[in-house]
Amino acid sequence: MYVAVKGGEQAIDNAHRLLAAYCRGDAQAAEVSVAQLSQQCPFAISRIMTEGSLYDRDLAGLALKQAGGDLVEAIFLIRAFRTTLSRFGYSAPVDTRAMRIERRISAVYKDLPGGQVLGPTFDYTHRLLNFQLLENRAPVQTDIATAAAVDPSTATDSLSAHRVSDLLRQEGLLSSPTASAGEPVDLSLEPLTFPAQRTTRLQALARGDEGFLMSMAYSTQRGYARNHPFAGEIRMGWVEVEFYCAEMDDTLCLGEIEISECDMVNQFVGSKDALPQFTQGYGLSFGYNERKIMAMALVDRALRGDEFNEPEDAPAQQQEFVLAHCDALDASGFVSHLKLPHYVDFQSELELIRSLRAKASAQQPTENPSDKRSQPSVRPSHADALEVTDDSAR
Amino acid sequence: MTTQAPTSAQAPTPAQAPSAAEQSARQFRQILDAQSYPGRALSLMQETGPLDPVGLSPACQILVENLVNRDVQVAFAASLPSAELARWVRLTLNSEVVAVAEADFIVCRQADLAHLDLTQLGLGTMASPELGATLVIDYQGPDLTAVSAEATAGCVRLTGPGINPQGPVKRLNLTEIDAAFWHQRADCNGSFPMGFDIFICRDSELIALPRTTRIQLEGDAACM
Numbered sequence: 004m005y006v007a008v009k010g011g012e013q014a015i016d017n018a019h020r021l022l023a024a025y026c027r028g029d030a031q032a033a034e035v036s037v038a039q040l041s042q043q044c045p046f047a048i049s050r051i052m053t054e055g056s057l058y059d060r061d062l063a064g065l066a067l068k069q070a071g072g073d074l075v076e077a078i079f080l081i082r083a084f085r086t087t088l089s090r091f092g093y094s095a096p097v098d099t100r101a102m103r104i105e106r107r108i109s110a111v112y113k114d115l116p117g118g119q120v121l122g123p124t125f126d127y128t129h130r131l132l133n134f135q136l137l138e139n140r141a142p143v144q145t146d147i148a149t150a151a152a153v154d155p156s157t158a159t160d161s162l163s164a165h166r167v168s169d170l171l172r173q174e175g176l177l178s179s180p181t182a183s184a185g186e187p188v189d190l191s192l193e194p195l196t197f198p199a200q201r202t203t204r205l206q207a208l209a210r211g212d213e214g215f216l217m218s219m220a221y222s223t224q225r226g227y228a229r230n231h232p233f234a235g236e237i238r239m240g241w242v243e244v245e246f247y248c249a250e251m252d253d254t255l256c257l258g259e260i261e262i263s264e265c266d267m268v269n270q271f272v273g274s275k276d277a278l279p280q281f282t283q284g285y286g287l288s289f290g291y292n293e294r295k296i297m298a299m300a301l302v303d304r305a306l307r308g309d310e311f312n313e314p315e316d317a318p319a320q321q322q323e324f325v326l327a328h329c330d331a332l333d334a335s336g337f338v339s340h341l342k343l344p345h346y347v348d349f350q351s352e353l354e355l356i357r358s359l360r361a362k363a364s365a366q367q368p369t370e371n372p373s374d375k376r377s378q379p380s381v382r383p384s385h386a387d388a389l390e391v392t393d394d395s396a397r
Numbered sequence: 398m399t400t401q402a403p404t405s406a407q408a409p410t411p412a413q414a415p416s417a418a419e420q421s422a423r424q425f426r427q428i429l430d431a432q433s434y435p436g437r438a439l440s441l442m443q444e445t446g447p448l449d450p451v452g453l454s455p456a457c458q459i460l461v462e463n464l465v466n467r468d469v470q471v472a473f474a475a476s477l478p479s480a481e482l483a484r485w486v487r488l489t490l491n492s493e494v495v496a497v498a499e500a501d502f503i504v505c506r507q508a509d510l511a512h513l514d515l516t517q518l519g520l521g522t523m524a525s526p527e528l529g530a531t532l533v534i535d536y537q538g539p540d541l542t543a544v545s546a547e548a549t550a551g552c553v554r555l556t557g558p559g560i561n562p563q564g565p566v567k568r569l570n571l572t573e574i575d576a577a578f579w580h581q582r583a584d585c586n587g588s589f590p591m592g593f594d595i596f597i598c599r600d601s602e603l604i605a606l607p608r609t610t611r612i613q614l615e616g617d618a619a620c621m
Contacts, residue, residue: 059418061416061418062418084418084422087421087422087425088421089421089462089463089464089465089466089490090466090467090468090469091466091467091490091491092467092491192468250487250488
C-alpha cells in the first residue's frame with residue numbers, strides 16, 4: 004500500500020490532530036473503550052482479525068478505535084503490526100472436527116447427526132431498528148445454553164463428531180481435495196504468482212476483502228460460472244491451536260481460537276472412468292464471519308475449474324482477476340495513491356493536449372482566416388511555430 | 398546519554414507494565430528509529446519482566462529477540478558463550494545458530510572484530526539488497542556518545558541520510574574499535590545498495606550504523 008506522502012510538516016501535524024478530533028467526535032459523548040469495541044462489535048473484530056491475518060481481539064479493538072471505525076484502515080494497522088512480530092513457527096493444522104461448536108447448520112440434511120444449532124445469528128431477526136439501544140438498554144442475556152439448539156433432543160454430547168463433508172465422503176459422494184506437491188507457499192513471505200495452487204488461493208481468499216469476495220460469489224450464482232451450490236455445512240465455534248515443540252518432542256496446546264468454517268457442496272462431475280461425485284468449495288475465517296466464509300467457499304469452487312475441465316470464461320473463474328484484486332490493502336492503496344501529487348505528470352499531459360488541440364485547430368479548413376485569429380483560447384503551439392517557419396523559408 | 402526519538406509508539410510514562418504486544422511494538426519501533434537516525438543512542442528496555450541471563454547486554458538480547466526467528470539465521474562470535482546462546486536461540490526463538498557466512502545476523506564483541514572476516518558477510522544482491530547481513534556489536538566500553546565538541550583521536554564522525562547536515566557534528570567515541578575495521582566496512586559497502594548494516598549495543602542502548610552512513614575517522618581525511 005502506498006503511504007509515503009511528503010508535505011509541510013506543520014500541515015501534516017495539524018492533519019493528525021484534526022483526525023484525532025474528528026474520530027473523537029462530540030466530547031460530551033463518553034469515549035468508547037477498546038474493551039467495549041472488542042466485546043460489543045464482534046463482527047467488526049472478526050473481519051479485522053481475518054483480513055488483518057492476526058488473531059488478537061484486543062489489538063483488533065484497538066485498531067478499530069484508532070481507525071475511527073474504518074475497517075480497511077483497521078486491517079491496515081493490524082497488517083502493519085503483524086509484520087513486526089517474530090515468526091516463531093507454524094502451528095499444527097487445526098482439526099475443525101474437534102470444534103467446540105456454537106453454531107452449526109446444514110442446508111442439505113435437516114436431521115443431520117448432532118442436530119442443527121442456530122447459535123447467535125441475525126438470520127431470524129426482522130431487521131427492525133431496536134430503539135431500546137438508543138438508551139443503552141441492551142438486555143444482558145443469561146441462561147441461554149438450551150436455546151442454542153433448534154432441537155436439543157437431536158443434539159449429542161459431542162456435536163463435533165460429525166461433518167457433513169465426512170458423511171458424503173464415506174459414501175464416496177464428495178470428491179476429496181487433491182494434495183498439493185510440497186510445502187504450501189506462505190503468502191506472508193512469498194509474492195503471489197500464477198497459476199497459484201489451491202493452498203495459496205485459499206490463503207489469499209481468507210485475507211481477501213469481504214465485499215469483493217461477496218460480489219464475486221454473487222456473480223457466480225447469477226450465472227457467471229454456473230455455480231449454485233448447497234450450503235453443506237456452516238459452523239462456528241472454538242478450536243485448539245497446537246504447536247509441535249521439537250525441543251520437547253511433544254505437541255503443546257497454545258489455546259483456543261474462534262473460527263468459522265463453510266463447506267459448500269457443488270454440482271457433480273464424472274466421466275466414463277470415474278463415478279459422479281459432488282465437488283466442494285471451502286471457506287474459513289477467524290471469529291464469526293459467516294458472509295465471508297460462504298463467499299470464500301463459492302469463489303474457491305469457481306477457481307477450481309481446471310481440476311474439473313470446466314470452461315473458465317467468467318471473471319470469478321479467472322485466478323488473476325480474483326486473486327490479484329481481492330486484497331483490500333492492495334486495492335485501496337492503488338486507488339488512494341491517486342491522492343499523491345501528480346503535478347509533473349499532469350503538466351506533461353497538459354502540454355500534450357494543448358499541442359494536439361492547437362494542431363487540430365490549425366488543420367481545420369477555415370472559410371475566413373480571420374475566424375482563426377478570433378480564437379484566443381487556442382494558444383500558439385510549437386506546431387504552429389514550425390509551420391510559420393516553413394512558410395517564411397519558402 | 399539517551400535521546401528519545403519522537404514516536405507515537407512511546408506511551409507517556411505508563412502506569413502499569415505494558416502488554417507483551419505493546420512492548421514488542423515499542424522495541425521494534427525503537428530499532429526502526431535507531432536505523433532512521435544513525436548514530437543516535439536509543440534505549441531498548443524490557444518492562445514486562447527480567448530478561449533471562451544469556452550472556453548478552455540487555456539491548457543486544459532484546460534486539461536479537463525481536464529480529465531473529467525461525468526464518469532468520471544468527472551466528473555468534475567465539476568470545477560469546479556459544480552453548481548457552483545456542484540453547485536460548487533454539488528454545489526462545491525457535492531458530493538455529495549457523496556459520497557467519499550463512500547468517501542474517503552476526504553477533505560479536507568488539508574484540509572479535511579483528512578476527513572477523515567481513516568478506517564472509519552476506520551483502521545481498523543488486524536486486525535484493527535487503528538480504529545483506531546485519532552485524533551486531535555487543536560493545537563493552539565507555540559511553541559511545543560521550544564525546545567532546547572538538548575532534549578527538551579515535552572518534553568517528555558520521556554523515557549521511559538521517560543525520561542533519563546543518564545540525565551539530567555527529568560523533569561517536571568508538572576508540573575500542575580498530576580503524577582497520579572501518580576501512581574493511583567501506584570496502585564491503587562500496588557497491589551500494591549492497592552492503593551490511595551495523596547495530597552497536599551497549600548496556601541498554603542501541604546505535605545503528607546502516608550501510609548508507611559515511612564514517613570518517615577523526616584525523617583521517619578519507620570518508621568511509
